[in-house]
Amino acid sequence: xxxxxxTTCIVDFMAMNVGKATxxxxxxxxxxxxxxxxxxxxxxxxxxxxxxxxxxxxxxxFIETFEHADVIVSPSGSCVMFVKEYAHIMAxxxxxxxxxxxxxxxxxxxxxxxxxxxxxxxxxxxxPGKAVYHHNCHTARFLKVKEQPIKLLSKVExxxxxDFHNSDKCxxxxxxxxxKMGDISAEVADEKARYIMDANPDYLIxxxxxxxxxxxxxxSRLGSNIKVMHIAEVLNSK
Amino acid sequence: MGIKINNENFKxxxxxxxxxxxxxxxxxxxxDLINKNRTNVLSQLGDGNYREWQxxxxxxxxxxxxxxxxxxxxxxxxxxxxxxxxxxxxxAKEASEYVTKLAVERGVKKxxxxxxxxxxxxxxxxxxxxxxxxxxxxxxxxxxxxxxxWNPPSHMVVxxxxxxxxxxxxxxxKNGYSGKDIPEDLAAFARAxxxxxxxxxxxxxxxxNFAIAESGAISLISNEGNIDLCTSAPELQVAVMGMExxxxxxxxxxxxxxxxxxxxxxxxxxxxxxxxxxxxxxxxADGAKEFHVVIVDxxxxxVLKSQFKEVLQCMRCAACLNICPVYRQVxxxxxxxxxxxxxxxxxxxxxxxxxxxxxxxxxxxxxGACTEVCPSNIPLHSLIHEHKRVLAEEKKxxxxxxxxxxxxxxxxxxxxxxxxxxxxxPLMTKPLMVDGKIKKGISILKGWTDKRDLPAxxxxxxRDWYAKRSKGGNK
Numbered sequence: 001x002x003x004x005x006x007t008t009c010i011v012d013f014m015a016m017n018v019g020k021a022t023x024x025x026x027x028x029x030x031x032x033x034x035x036x037x038x039x040x041x042x043x044x045x046x047x048x049x050x051x052x053x054x055x056x057x058x059x060x061x062f063i064e065t066f067e068h069a070d071v072i073v074s075p076s077g078s079c080v081m082f083v084k085e086y087a088h089i090m091a092x093x094x095x096x097x098x099x100x101x102x103x104x105x106x107x108x109x110x111x112x113x114x115x116x117x118x119x120x121x122x123x124x125x126x127x128p129g130k131a132v133y134h135h136n137c138h139t140a141r142f143l144k145v146k147e148q149p150i151k152l153l154s155k156v157e158x159x160x161x162x163d164f165h166n167s168d169k170c171x172x173x174x175x176x177x178x179x180k181m182g183d184i185s186a187e188v189a190d191e192k193a194r195y196i197m198d199a200n201p202d203y204l205i206x207x208x209x210x211x212x213x214x215x216x217x218x219x220s221r222l223g224s225n226i227k228v229m230h231i232a233e234v235l236n237s238k
Numbered sequence: 239m240g241i242k243i244n245n246e247n248f249k250x251x252x253x254x255x256x257x258x259x260x261x262x263x264x265x266x267x268x269x270d271l272i273n274k275n276r277t278n279v280l281s282q283l284g285d286g287n288y289r290e291w292q293x294x295x296x297x298x299x300x301x302x303x304x305x306x307x308x309x310x311x312x313x314x315x316x317x318x319x320x321x322x323x324x325x326x327x328x329x330a331k332e333a334s335e336y337v338t339k340l341a342v343e344r345g346v347k348k349x350x351x352x353x354x355x356x357x358x359x360x361x362x363x364x365x366x367x368x369x370x371x372x373x374x375x376x377x378x379x380x381x382x383x384x385x386x387x388w389n390p391p392s393h394m395v396v397x398x399x400x401x402x403x404x405x406x407x408x409x410x411x412k413n414g415y416s417g418k419d420i421p422e423d424l425a426a427f428a429r430a431x432x433x434x435x436x437x438x439x440x441x442x443x444x445x446x447n448f449a450i451a452e453s454g455a456i457s458l459i460s461n462e463g464n465i466d467l468c469t470s471a472p473e474l475q476v477a478v479m480g481m482e483x484x485x486x487x488x489x490x491x492x493x494x495x496x497x498x499x500x501x502x503x504x505x506x507x508x509x510x511x512x513x514x515x516x517x518x519x520x521x522x523a524d525g526a527k528e529f530h531v532v533i534v535d536x537x538x539x540x541v542l543k544s545q546f547k548e549v550l551q552c553m554r555c556a557a558c559l560n561i562c563p564v565y566r567q568v569x570x571x572x573x574x575x576x577x578x579x580x581x582x583x584x585x586x587x588x589x590x591x592x593x594x595x596x597x598x599x600x601x602x603x604x605x606g607a608c609t610e611v612c613p614s615n616i617p618l619h620s621l622i623h624e625h626k627r628v629l630a631e632e633k634k635x636x637x638x639x640x641x642x643x644x645x646x647x648x649x650x651x652x653x654x655x656x657x658x659x660x661x662x663x664p665l666m667t668k669p670l671m672v673d674g675k676i677k678k679g680i681s682i683l684k685g686w687t688d689k690r691d692l693p694a695x696x697x698x699x700x701r702d703w704y705a706k707r708s709k710g711g712n713k
Contacts, residue, residue, distance in 0.1 A: 007700050007701075009650075009656075009660070011700055012660065012696075012699050012700045012701055013660040013663065013664075013695055013696050013699045013700075014693055014695060014696060015693065015696070016696045016698060016699055016700040016702075016703055019700035019703075019704070020700065020703060023704070035701075035704050037653075037701065037705070038653040039653075040649075040650045040651070040653055040656040041650045041656070043650060045643075045646055045650075046643045046646050046647050046650070048604055048623070048626075049626065049630065049639060049643055050599075050623070050625075050626030050627045050628075050629055050630030050631065051627075051630050051631065051639075051640075051643040051644075051647065052627050052630075052631065053631060054643050054644055054646075054647035055647060057647060057648075057650075057651035058647060058650040058651045060651070061650070061651040061652075061653075137603075137605035137606055137607070138606070141605070141606045141607070141610055142606060166270075169563055169605075169607070170563040170603050170605035170607065172563060172603055173603065174602070174603025174604055174605065175604070177600065177602065177603045177604070178685070178686055179682040179683065179685040179686050180600050180639075180682070180685065181564075181600055181601060181685070182682075182684070182685020182686055182688060182689075183252065183253070183256060183685070183688075184252075184256075184564055184567055184568060184601065185603070185685070185686075186685075186686075186688065186689035186690055187256065187567040188563045188564070188566075188567055188603070189689075189690060190689065191266075191566075191567070213692070213693060214690065216691075216693075217686070217690030217691045217692055217693075218689065218690045220675065220690075220691040221677075221689060221690055221691050
């Protein structure tokens with residue numbers, strides 16, 4: 001299958017290894033990657049800060065860049081959730097609303113794509129050690145992708161997945177919230193990091209780099225050695 | 239007091255609360271406990287499909303709001319049929335003045351009061367006190383707060399959540415308590431003090447969880463028994479309610495009450511569910527001989543006509559406070575208002591204006607947990623976002639963020655600018671790097687780096703790696 005990849009802006013310029021792992025993983029499963037070079041961002045930074053009108057050009061640009069695709073896959077559930085909001089945001093413009101609906105219908109978060117669309121079962125992935133999984137709020141709550149990543153991780157040889165206190169709660173990232181209300185955001189991240197450290201894992205795994213960057217940033221400041229990995233990197237570990 | 243509880247600068251107040259270790263530990267403990275009980279009790283409700291209950295309850299509440307004039311009229315007519323009086327107050331001042339005038343005219347010296355958010359909202363206590371009436375809060379937590387020089391509530395259901403037992407002992411000690419900080423002893427002291435107040439009070443004032451339009455009854459959901467004493471001992475009684483607090487029928491109220499108790503305290507029902515139905519029968523030993531209902535607008539009609547109208551479906555269970563990751567860290571007083579948490583973020587600016595509360599909508603990570611739990615099916619996080627939109631696009635509150643977001647919008651919709659920007663960014667952030675990470679940010683980045691590291695920006699971006707690989711490199 002030809003898979004059109006939306007890496008997200010954060011992965012592009014802050015976590016290229018996640019994008020790389022996504023490409024290698026999908027190619028390893030026999031799919032062809034299509035990477036539209038003009039892609040930028042889903043538009044959440046401006047939208048979530050309240051600037052809806054200033055977001056519309058970004059949304060239109062995304063639609064123009066991706067509407068040729070058969071299927072769009074992204075290693076970020078939050079961004080995928082937002083693509084699925086486009087039609088609602090463009091509701092007053094019939095043409096763009098319809099184009100937004102079409103794009104949304106073929107956009108998938110990576111683990112969702114692996115389980116729901118191509119139904120893969122075995123990756124021959126191997127990663128020895130103990131791990132915790134952080135559920136991204138937008139992915140679990142709105143995209144309803146909660147079981148899929150767990151199911152995939154359970155197939156990784158040598159990996160033991162353990163729970164931690166309040167594992168389904170927000171990490172405190174929240175986009176511009178993390179700098180606009182940095183004090184509060186950091187306190188939420190601190191509590192999350194401490195509960196993770198209590199579980200004493202080797203790895204913190206997530207399906208959204210923004211949360212991982214936030215929790216990882218606090219873990220790093222606390223001097224923790226827990227390795228932070230995106231699920232694409234885990235599934236691509238041999 | 240009214241809606242606003244302090245005049246301190248938002249940031250200063252927030253810093254103070256973030257440094258209050260006791261309060262913060264209490265919030266974490268309370269949230270975890272209430273949520274555990276809530277999840278447990280909701281799983282046993284019906285077939286355990288909470289989503290269906292939310293929808294049902296949301297429909298019941300939305301239906302009343304769509305036809306509010308009809309149901310308010312029906313309710314008022316039935317109150318009068320039951321021998322009561324109804325007063326429609328357009329704002330806080332009218333509502334407080336009506337009750338105070340009534341108290342003064344009837345020669346009331348002492349009022350016993352049940353806990354009620356709307357009486358806090360209209361600042362009724364101080365209005366009565368200023369007129370020389372003695373007011374006694376009888377809910378245990380409110381009683382503590384009153385004795386503590388009217389310390390404002392920090393939670394809608396558990397108002398004194400921010401005080402520990404030693405602090406409570408100190409408050410009681412100023413009022414004649416000589417025992418230790420043992421909860422049972424403290425409660426016994428309060429009980430002994432309060433018992434005497436009910437029988438010597440001339441007036442009882444309480445709120446309203448749901449007013450039943452078809453009968454004119456006021457329902458009150460409580461645990462301590464104090465409300466039942468307020469509704470039975472004094473001969474003159476006043477119920478104060480927000481105008482949205484109506485259920486069409488007992489059957490509708492049953493759905494709402496079933497969800498309210500479970501969401502508020504994680505119990506199947508509260509100890510008492512009381513219906514006050516006008517004046518008491520001739521010759522009865524207790525109950526109201528004179529009964530008034532004050533229906534408060536105070537900005538609600540305006541909300542009803544706005545894009546925020548769903549917030550009026552709220553039943554004040556505080557489930558959103560109990561699940562909110564921000565409330566958990568900052569506590570109720572950081573919202574500078576009697577309504578806190580996600581509900582407060584939505585409601586306070588609507589009732590009290592943006593001027594004093596323009597920071598509130600940003601006290602949200604948009605995680606959506608509030609919307610997920612809300613038993614009235616209110617899309618709380620979407621309404622919070624709508625406040626942000628109004629502040630950004632209509633009120634233009636921040637020139638800095640306006641300009642930043644114009645810039646971001648421009649860059650993100652123009653690939654050449656995006657590529658250029660992300661290409662030079664690593665060089666620009668180089669001075670902030672320590673040991674391969676950004677540790678000392680400037681300007682808005684400081685909010686992140688004060689307590690968190692930030693990864694270095696990629697010198698070789700994904701797009702660079704991919705482009706090179708497509709040409710045969712990087713395999």
